[in-house]
Amino acid sequence: MLLTTAPGAYAQASDEKIEEGEICLPVLRVWNGTPAEVKAIKATPVPLSFRDGVQACGGPLRAVDLIDWHLRFGTEESAFAAVNYIADRHAAYRPQVRKAAKDIDRVMAQIVDAARHSNSGQEKSEDKQQMLLTENLYRPLAQLSSPLEIADVALAAGDRFNSVRLRNLASNWIDEYDQLRAQIAFPQTASDAAKARFDELITDEGMDIKRSELRIRVALFDAQQTGSSEDVAHAVLMAQQQRTEGLMAVAENAFEGGTDFCDLPDYAPQIAKDACATGNFERRAKNLMYLDALATVLNGDYGPAERFLEIYGRDRKDNGDWDTRWTGIDPRIVKLKVAMAETRYSTAASESGGFNLDEMSYALDELTAVTRLFSPADDPVGFRKIALSALQKEKELAGLAEKAGDKPDVRFSQTMSLYRVVLSRLDEIASGSISGVPSD
Structure with a gap:
């Protein structure tokens, strides 16, 4: 078989x-x-x-x-x-984009033919028609959505390595999608069922939603790189524009009626229940909640992030919405916790009238806690970024304490020693090159 x-x-x-x-x-x-x-x-x-x-x-x-x-x-x-x-x-990917860009009319003809073929058999059940329509529409639509798939991976890499060129590459692919998308006009002669399913695949379940999320991620990248109030405000605005009434109502009432995200209590507003009844809503809602949380953290508001972390803690990790395969924790959770710690630290370090050593130490505590969520062997790049940032902050705290006439805070000493040892051999750990059992 x-x-x-x-x-x-x-x-x-x-x-x-x-x-x-x-x-x-x-x-x-x-x-x-x-x-x-x-x-x-x-x-x-x-x-x-x-x-x-x-x-x-x-x-x-x-x-x-x-x-x-x-x-x-x-x-x-x-x-x-x-x-x-x-x-x-x-x-x-790229071959599909070339085909779509070269002959958009042919791609549209494929879509129309798929819709007509899928709905021609009156004997088919409605579910069967929907399944066939989706299968037949998939290939031509995949050609059109390929730029977004490339932009997604480019932006993920750009974000991880703080790479402006990867960010720009992703932005160019989003622009290419926009150029293709502008040429999509589903013929009015198609059946109502075909038009409805096409609209779902383009908007509710995929392409346009994905495009909006990618644009928000680009804005977040820029805000994190520059730290300027204008870039942060722009990222916050873009994220907030995705806050539909239904999404906000579900975010407030999620899990209140059971063990699943969309287990809503009887008293939840109808708009929340209607939102949960739409296809692919839960995954989309969590993505938007995450982006909104990250944007508001950069603006000094931790409420949405704390709510997102609460949802992650209550949710099952085997339902397909969380990526926990390689490190045991969704990378979004790691990134959000790091962003919260880094923002708290920088805010405390730049308070009017000086700095707040207690708050800076609390932020460093939060940052070091993140490295206990995964093994450096599973994510050496992520570990290195956090560990180097923590070492720099611990050194800065010691210097500020000395200037203030205080004794250095030694409670971070063991963790910093661990970081130095692991960092010195991190490449060997990642490649599995260390062998043998240490002697007593």
Whole structure:
């Protein structure tokens, strides 16, 4: 029996022939580099195991797996090379963009034909018609959404490595999507069901929502890089523009009626219940809540972030909304906690009339706590960033205490010693190069 992925956001159908009698089931094959490939990541940012790897019944491996690998083990240079490989050569992306950009009329004709074909059989049930319509619309729409998929991975890498060039690359791909999107006009001659499903795939379930989220992430990147009040205000405004009444009502009432996000109490407003009844709402709501939380943290407001962390703590981690595969914790949670600690520290360090040593120490406590959420072996890049920031802050605190005539705070000493030891051998840890058992 052969196994393969079903059509989805990460893989296109393969040209490989499936012999009669063979069965393919929708099982995803996930890629992760070996320790030897980690060791060679700078020289070989796209290992052969990824280039030559295929899904169980054919089709490319997921591009997002390659990028996630670089976010944990790579550098800005290696990630930039990986993103460009995805954009230029990965079978699921650049070729699709070229096809769509070259002949948008042909793509639109595919969409119309798919809609007409899927709704031609009156004997089909409504659910069957919707399934066929979605399957037939997927391929041409994937061509149009490919720029967003590339922008997503480029921006993730840019954010991790503070890379302006990766941020600009992502922004260019969003612009390319906008150019394609401007040419999409679903013909009015199509059936009402086809138009409705097309609108859902374009807006409620995918492309336009994704585009809005990416634009917010670009604004957040700029705000974090510059720290200017104008850039922070712009990021906050963009995030707040996504605060629909339904989203805010659900955020306030989530989990109040049970163990799931959309288990709402009887007294929840109807608009919250209606929002939870729409397709793909929960995942979308959590993404927007996260972006809103991160933006407001940069503005010194921690309320939305604390609510998001509360939701994460109450939610199951096996429902597909949280990415916990490699490190055991969703990277968004790590980033949000780091942002909260860094913002608190910088605010306390620049209070009017001087600085607040107690608040700065509290912020450093928060920052060091983040490194206890994951192993440095699983995410050496993330560990290094936090550890180096903490070491610099501890040194600064010691200097400020000395100037104030106080004794240095020694409660961070053990943690800082641990950071120094791990940082000195972090590359060896990441590549699994340390062997043997320490002697007594």
